[in-house]
Amino acid sequence: MTADLTAAPEADTPPRSRGRARWIAVAVVVVAVAVAAVLLRVVGTGGSSRPPTLQNQLADRVAAMFEQATPTDHHRHGHHTVGESKVLCAAKTLGFEPTSATTVAEVRVFYGYHFCAVIEPGRPWDYAQKLSGPLSVELTEPPVVKVAEGGLGFPDRVRAIIPAPYQEAALQELLDEDQMRDLRKRFDAEAAKA
Structure with missing residues (x-):
């Protein structure tokens, strides 16, 4: 039996673009949290921006x-x-x-x-x-x-x-x-x- 590659995907299978979009959203959130943490440490807390040596x-x-x-x-x-x-x-x-x-x-x-x-x-x-x-x-x-x-x-x-x-x-x-x-x-x- 051969599969017809020209047929439309089944309705139950989510498109690949949704999976990729989720990963991009996760990456954006992780980067935003990291940037916010750095800004709070350096600027927002009023504390020392020097490393804790x-x-x-x-x-x-x-x-x-x-x-x-x-x-x-x-x-x-x-x-x-x-x-x-x-x-x-x-x-x-x-x-x-x-x-x-x-x-x-x-x-x-x-x-x-x-x-x-x-x-x-x-x-x-x-x-x-x-x-x-x-x-x-x-x-x-x-x-x-x-x-x-x-x-x-x-x-x-x-x-x-x-x-x-x-x-x-x-x-x-x-x-x-x-x-x-x-x-x-x-x-x-x-x-x-x-």
């Missing part, structure tokens, strides 16, 4: 610590003129102890660089008080913060709180462009509310 987690913890500090804490950290104003900060990790640590909980001392901007009504970013510099933080409760204040003898103060492997970077380190852009964006949003 140990260095970035430590830097975020130190920045949050500065942002939540009381005026008395800021004074002890060398931020003598903060007062009651809101402070937004970012930090960069230069190193930590022990160097073998693989989690934030294992780190006892953070060595890095911080940059904070003080929000005051009527003061845009370009004129805002900014505080920055190398620091070490003993991650105890409460944390012990040592900031190398600027001025005459600054390199010696940096060497006193930052170990030799990180001193050169501490003397020239600034935040990277992404961190500065994120901090400025947060500052502008908060300043608009003030």
